[in-house]
Every structure is written in structure tokens, then in C-alpha cells.
Amino acid sequence: MALQPAREGKEAKKDPQSGAGSSMQLFTWEDIGLCTGQGHPQQEQWLVIDRKIYDIGQFYQRHPGGAQIISHYAGQDATTQAGYLQHDLGHLSVFSKRKWNQVVHMFVIGQLMGMSASWWKLTHVQHHAKPNCICKDPDLSMHPILFTLGKVLSVELGMKKKKFMPYNHQHKYFFVTILPFLFPVYFQYFAFHKTIQRKDWVDLAWILSFYIRFFLTYEPLLGVKSLLGFYLLLRVLESIWFVWVLFMSHIPMNIDYDKNLDWFSTQLQATCNVDQSLFNDWFTGHQNFQIEHHLFPTMPPYNYWKVAPLVKSLCAKHSIEYHCKPLLTAFADVVHNSRETRVSLWITQWRILLNMKQQTKKNTNVKIHKEWDREC
Template identity: 55%
Template sequence: MEKLESGAGFSPRRFTWEEIGLRTGRGHPQQERWLVIDRKVYDISQFYRRHPGGARVISSYAGQDATDPFQAFHIDKGLVRKYMSSLQIGELALDQPSCEPTKNKLLVEDFRELHTTVEGMGLLNPNHLFFFLLLLHILMLDVAGWFVLWYFGTSLVPFLISTVLLTISQSQAGFLQHDLGHLSVFSSTKWNHLVHEFVMSHLKGLSAQWWTLHHSQHHAKPNCFHKDPDIAMHPSLFALGKILSVELGMKKKKFMPYNHQHKYFFVTMPLLVVPVFQLYSLYFIFQRKLWRELAWTLTYFIRFFLFFEPLLGVTGVLGFLLLVLESILFTWISQLNHIPMHIDYDNNMDWFSTQLQATCNVDQSLFNDWLTGHLNFQIEHHLFPRMPRHNYWKVTPLVKSLCAKHGIEYQSKPLLTGFGDILGMQDICELGLDDAR
């Protein structure tokens, strides 16, 4: 496919949505991948593997309109468009709408207007003092966890207090690295990446780049099979969503008794999270030769052993490193906004509908905001992934108004109800399996 040429009087090639929809990288003879951003058509067939945000993120929109995710993920959009100019092969035909005909054109336009309003209100601008205080309280919790054991000894009560302090510290560090990974803390992409490495690799012992690539895929197509890695669990253990459960039931797959997963999910899943993440993160670091991240990660383990081995011994430190309580807290908080929601294949819905279908909120309170790292505002976070968390509450009324205008349910629930709904979804999966038999 020839790239777009420039020159006086040049008329760009014009395409229809039908033509673009065939270029998904699957089934087409040339395996071409096209996408649309602001009515411009780009051929990413050769570029997608070099995409800085990950090949799977950009290719998940092949054959589709990527205008809204482009707006959501990039800070310096002008610079990105400059580099993308060589990929442009044409534009939408003049008689073609600005989004696919299958989408709600009015909703798409209203959300894009809302995004412009949010930018104009300065809600994408971070408060550096807020994030500095967050980092400070994480470091204080971390030191306090060690101090309790050093000063009071390793008897049961000091050990439990120390474990709780370190669990909270690790959890809060996880939320801060999440902010940095979404480029929400600094106006500069470079500074977000540098501090992200410190928080993720030194404070948590995990790869920042691995997390960013993985998590960006989740945001691009949340709760979509084959596109969201957060639901890419092997059905021998878990079957998420009624649709997959029905499919497995119809195929009569002879795996483990996943039809009883509602009985073991809440115990098994949390115990797997940290060990699996830790091992895969190290594999990712070596595979990609991320030596700076490796150095930061080694400082995490060295610091932990130097501080706690004299108090707990080698065996105690190894057990403590797993931080089972942190695994449980992370798993439940990260899943309560998504697991109970609709899980399906990619139906190419508009950005607003995609995020509202896959996410729900937990009611606001000072405790809920702090415990969840403001991810109780999951709807707002998914609609505006670069928005600093301290501004979520400001955009909530605007999002609710848009939902009401278009008859879309805005779900918010108490914290304990959200935890209960995770188990309730496992029961729904059980019913789906039963229905298919």
C-alpha cells in the first residue's frame, strides 16, 4: 500500500468504513492492519510491532476507529501525529461518518466534547504535592513495619502489626506506580517513566515496563476475550463471565472442576498473584535485557534481606517476601470493579460504552479512596486513564450526566457489596455451565 504523498493540489485517497473493517490482520490476503484517527487512515501493518506502547495495544484497534484511545493514552499528541504522518495512507470518504456506522454517533460526539471540556478545566494536570505526600506516607509505612519488629521483637503481636503495615505499604506503592504508569504524576513522559522504575522496581521488586505493556492492553479493550490479559486465565482453573462458561459447557471440556470455582476462587487466585507476577517479571526483564530495571529490582531484594534476615532468618524472609496479605488485598481491590461486570468478545463498541460496560465504581469515602488508591472511581479512571486520581471526583458529575442523557447505567456500590459480587459472579458462571449442559 502506497503511503500518502503531499503536494499542492493533492487529493488524498478516500476509504469507506467497510474497507477499513477488513484490515484487521486476520483473514485478509495481505494481513494488513489499518485504523482511523480523526478521520485519517493509517496503515500500521509494519509499525505495530514497533509501537512504544506495545504491539497488542495498537493492533487491538486494527480495522476500527482508534480516535478515542489515541486521545486517552498520549500526552504530546502533536508529536505523535508528526511521527505517524509517514503511516497515513488516506482519509475517510466525505460521505462517511466520523465513527463506524454501527456506533452511536451522538454518544461518540458527546464524549469527545466532554474530553475537550475536561482538558479545558485542567483536570489532566497533576498536583505534585499530592503525589509527594503519597510517596512519603508509603516510605513511612515501610520503615514503621521494620521498626516494629526491630524494637518489639518477633512475637505474634508485633509480627502481625508489622505485616499489616508492610501490606498497606506495598498496596499503596502499587497504586502509586499505577499513577506513574498512566503518566498521571508528571507532565513529562520521561519523568513518569523514571520515577515509575523506582517505585515499581525498588519498592515492589517488579518490572515497570512489563506492567505498563500488560496494563495498557487491559485499558484498550477491558473485559474483552483475547484482548484483555487480565481475563486471560486458563479455563482449567477459572472461567470468567457467563459467555465463556456457556461455551465451555457446550464443548464439555474435561478440565479441573472450574464449575466449582466459586468455592475456591477467593482463596486460590490471591495466593497465585504475587509469586506468578514476581517470576514472570524477572523473566520479562531478562528477555528484554532491561538492565536498569534489573538493578532496581535487585536493590529491592537486597534491602529486604538486609533489614529482615537478622530478625526473621532466611526462611522467614522468604515467606515474608510473598506478602500473602498484600496478594489478597491487591486481588480483591483490583477485581471488584471488573470481574462482576460484562465479559465478552470485542464487539467494537464506542470508547464510552466499552468502559461503562466493563467497569463499576465503589462508593466514595475518605477510607475507600485511600484503601483503593482512588480506584473506587474506576469508571472515571477508565474513561480518562491519564487523569490524576485527585481529580476523579470532579469529573464524576459530568460522567453521570452523560450516562443519564444516553440511558447508560452508572454503577456504584458499597465496598463490601463489591467484594460480595466477585463471589456472586462465580455463581453466575456456575449457572452458565449448568445451562449449557
Template identity: 50%
Template sequence: MELEPGGGSSPRLLTWGEIESRTGRGDSKQERWLVIERKVYDISQFYKRHPGGARVISHYAGQDATDPFTAFHLNKSLVRKYMKTLLIGELAPDQPNFEPSKNKLLLEDFRELRATVEKMGLLNPSHLFFFLHLIHILLLDVAAWLTIWYFGSSLVPFLFSALLLGTVQAQAGWLQHDFGHLSVFSNSRWNHWVHKFVIGHLKGAPASWWNHLHFQHHAKPNCFRKDPDVNMHPLFFALGKTLSVELGVKKKKYMPYNHQHKYFFIIGPPALVPLYFQWYIFYFVVQRKQWVDLAWMLTFYIRIYLTYLPLLGVKGLLGLFLLLRFIESNWFVWVTQMNHIPMNIDYDKNVDWFTGQLQATCNVHQSLFNDWFSGHLNFQIEHHLFPTMPRHNYWKVAPLVKSMCAKHGIDYQSKPLLAAFADIVYSLKDSGELWLDAYLHK
């Protein structure tokens, strides 16, 4: 902690105005400060070494990061020990606990809700639940191979095996998501180890790539320039009211966005994984020298090669692989986008954690099928509010979240599965029309 000019050991007292100017925006050499529990930390150099990623912590520069800090970290006392070297002061006594622009009562209620969740044990995982989920994935994987081994490589068993393998990829995707969010074990290291196995060996993708993108998404969902899920879209899609109009006013026409609700069915769900992710993940690990992740990925491809090549030959193996990626891609895109694309998409307005997550996410009604099909991401609101919560507890906290939304007049959206899918298309159509109107008339 910095000393006062007179040489005393009193903490340096700071105002929100001073903190809000230290965003580092536009210049990597500028100072970056943030607040956690009224303590002020200088992350100007540390952000580059942040284990969760440089961009995740930088997204909160100049802001209060108390709630995301609480949401993302399991062993907070350990993390606080490392944070001591970054401490430069604290908020002056006359400064409010929260940024002046934020709703004090809402923030206090959410932190009380968080304390209730912890007391109820809703952050404690059922290891049996996740073990059984892993077993069902492995059984489906074995069944896919046995189908071709026993029935041969004719069309019907070939397609059935591809469907099983596509299901394995989708379900392994939801399971790696659990480990990536530290939702299965109380020890972060154990979560990281098993995460590499599930995403690397069962899916052939790098854990570091998922961490890099997904934590940013959770930190600032649906925020341009901060959520990579939104940033990757403008070349092909104009999302939300703000960006659509902005692209139109600037006369940007990378694509005919007024038709995006149509070509989404061609370059969206069917193509994302096989035509983009499949090559980009290798580029990512090589560029960033993530050799451990690359080794895990190669075990997946070697296993597929050794087990299916003798049964199908080279052409059959390539056909099976492309088909399972096609199935996985459709499954992944529809499920992950149904909760976000129809919601508010804008630049970061520095709203509080609760409001930001509710504005950017919606739910899909609970059912046994919806829970399994989406990996419990039909409870997207609860997942975003409590990202380390094991998914089998989302339904337990949902009534508490609904009650808090009702108290503060915040819209809690939940809809049928097919309606959620349709809303993706409707929202693309609406934003495409906004783009066209701005492009032609502004």
C-alpha cells in the same frame, strides 16, 4: 500520503468498509489500518515498534482509534509528527466521522465532555498529593523495619511488621499505577523514570511487564483475546456469560467451574502474587531482555535481604517475605477484580470508547477509607474514561459522567465496598452454573 493513480497529490479517499477489513486478524502479514480524527494510518509494520506495545495498537486495527489515542497520549502534537509517515489517506467526504454502527450523539457528547475536562484543568496533577503519598509509603516501610529492630522478632512484632510491609506493597502498587498512566508529570519521560523506581525498587517488579499487560486491559477491558486480565483466566475460571457457555458447549473442563466461587478463595486472592506473579516477572524480564527493569528489581531484593537478614535470619526473612506477598496478593486481587469480574465480559464488539468502559467497569462508593484502600480505583469508571487523569480529580468529574450516562440511558454502577467484594463471588457462581448447564445439556 499515497498519491492518486493520476499522479496528483490529493489524499487517498477511503471508506469504513475498506478500513474494517484491515484488521490483520489471524495473520501477522495482513494489513492493519486504523482511523484517528478521520485520518487513515497503516500500522502494518509500525505496530511492532509501537512504544506502548504491539498488541495495544493492534487491538484497534480496522477500527476508529480516536478516543483511545486521545486518552492515552500526553503530548499529542509530538506523536502526530511521528504518525505522518504512517498516513495513507483519509475518510471520503461521504463517510461519517464515526463508524456507522456507533452512536453519533453519544460520541459527540463524550468528546465535548473530554474538552470540558481539559478546560476545567482536571488533567493537571497536584505534585504535593503524590509527594505526600510517596512519603507515607516510605514512612510505613521504615516503621516495619523499626518494629522488628526495636521489639524483636517475636510473633506480635513480626506479624505487625509483615502487615506494614504488605500495606507498603499495596500502596506502592497504586502509586506506580499513577506513574505508569502518566498521571503525575506533564512530561512522559519523568513519569517513566519514577515509575521504574516505584515499581522496581519499592515493589520488585518490572515496569515493562506492567505496561505490557495494563495498557491492553485499558484499551479493550473485559474483551476476550484482547484484555490479558481476562485471557489468563479460562484455565482456572469461566468468566461472563459468553465464555462460560462456550466452554460448556465445547465440553471444556479444565476445572470444575461450577465450584469456582469456592476455590476462588484458595487459588485467587491468596495465591496470585506469591505463586504466579513472583516467578513470572523474572521470566518476563529475562525473556524480553529488559535488563534495566531487572536491575531496578534487584535493588528491592538486595535491600530487603540486607536490612532484614541480620534481624530475622534466613528462615525468618523468607517467612516475612511470603507473608507480605500473601497480604499484598489478597489486597490486590479483591480491589482490582471488584470493578470488572461482575461486569460484562465478551468478545470485542467494537463499541465506542464510552460505552465499552461503562460496560466493563463499575465504581465503589467514595469514602476516605475506600479512596486510600483502593488507591482511588473505587472510581474505576472515571479512571477508565480518562486514564491519564490524576486520581485526586476523579470525584470532580464523576458528576459529569453520571449526567452523561443518565442522558443516554447507560447504567452507571456504584456500590458499597463489601457488596463489590461479594459480587465477585456471586458472578463466579452464576457463570459457573451457566457452564455446567451448557456442559451437560448442549
């Protein structure tokens, strides 16, 4: 089904006066921002592509890239996003034909890794669309159950006096929770849960084929107990690598609610690079060029270094900060940021509230004392 414009001739313009004399109906960005489909049940759900407004209220559930990803752009400009909704294996950068990328992606992630291709695609596309945006980037789902993330959210938790974990120690339990167990626990659970929930039986069959192959290959050599230990060891090592590579490029960066910034600025404020070297390129699979990865998701990773100087010059031209740091500094920033910035902000806000409460109680006691003296 092709997506049709909301109304014939409807066009988006930031300045309605600039379209004077035109037969098209013009709307301000404020008008568009009100049509998110989240208010009244009859409210339209608009997004803008190439300055044309589309009502996606009857379409988003059938959107081939997933309902959530297109809904994240309701009331916003989705022009740049439309280009890479369908990226799969290597962000469609391994083979020239899209079908080959999809088939091999399903084989690699399902048969060789025991993960869900559809679940990965759904969550990863949302991450690329709105990186580090609360409620829109699934990679931030650990907040606030396990960790408090970002300055804004830390203060918000303090204001609401919510505390699910001892956040002042999160830089310590990071090493014994999310670092080793993201893959063997969190990812494995959601891979099965979401696949069964979506009734994606082909994807489930690929996942199960991994476990069948793994058991038939190693059980005769190791036995059941040693096999389980070997499997857990592999998953823990995989998790440690993945968490460092993912977190170092995003967690120390700005984390906030969606501010409806332009696409380029949204990517740059949420990502940072790690210095290029033979080891860094190998260790991260060229994901040390995370900025370029987010700007050009369908580009083969080994070409990121070629476009990096152009991105740097563009950032310098428009006074946009381009973050790049050494590998060990990037690792340290994950822990340092967790320990110092976010936790200190949360504790500070908590103490402010406690002081306010104590001051209110003190003022109440003084008032009662004065009333008692007056009565006497």
C-alpha cells in the same frame, strides 16, 4: 519514525455517499474491518485516527507503546486511544513532566515493590485499551485455565465440552488460589520471565535491587527462614488487597469478545464504581472511581470525585448505565457472580449437550431395533 497515512488522501467515512464530489478515496467501516492483518500474509493492517486510515503493517513492531496495544485496534477506530499510550507512573498524573513519571515509576515498582515496570506498562495499557475483551485484556488470562469468566465464555466452554478445573467450585477455590497467590506466584513469575524475554536488563536490575535490599535489611534481624516467611506474608497480603480492588470493578461486569464499540461504551460496560467515603477512598487509593479512572487515565486520582457528577450526567443523557455500589456489595458480587451466573450457565450448557448426546444415542438404538425387527 512518524506514522504515515496508508495512502495519500485516504479517508474513512461511515457513509460513502456523504463524501460525494470529494477527491479523497472513501471506505466504509466494513472495508476497514477486513484489514486486520490476521488473514492473508499480504493483507494490510489498518486503523483509523481522526477519520484518516493508516496502514500500520510496517510500523506496529516499532510502536513505542508496544506492538500488541496498537494491533488490538487493527480494523477499528483508534482516535481516542492515541491520547494515553505512554502513561506510566500514576498514568502520568504524579508529575507534570513525563520523564519524571517514568523514572520514579521505575524506582517505585522496581526498587520498592520488586516488580517489572515494562511488564506492568505493557499489560496495563492493553487492559485500558480493551477492558474485559477476551484475547485483548491480559487481566482475563486466568480463563479458562483456572476460572470460567463471563456468560459468553461459559457457554462457549460448555458447547466445546472443555473443562480444565471443577468450575462449579470455583467460588471456593478462588479464596485459596488467585486471592492469596496472584502476587507471590503469578506476578513474580511473569515479571522475571517477560523482563528476561524482552532483554530489558535495566528493568531486571531494578527488580533484583529490591531483593538485595530486602535481604540485607531483614536477614540480620530475622534469619533466612523467618525472612522467607515474612516475605511470603507481605506478598499474600498485597495480593489479597489487589485482587479485591481489581476484581470488584471488572469481574462482575460484561466480559465478551471485542465488539468494536465506541471507546466510551467499551469503558462503561466493563467497569463499575464503589461508593465514595473516606475509608473507601483510602482503601482503594481512589480506585473506587474506576469508571473515571478509565475515562481519564492521566487525571490525578484524588480528582476523580470532582468529575464523577459530569460523567453521570453524560451517561443519563445518552441512556448509558452508570454502575456504582457499596464496598461490601462489590466484594460479594465477585463471589456471587462466580458461583451463580457463570457456573450455572456452564453447567446448564454442559447438561444440554449431555442430554443431546443421550437423545442421539437413544434414537440410534431405536433405529437399530427397527432394522432388527424388519430383518426378522
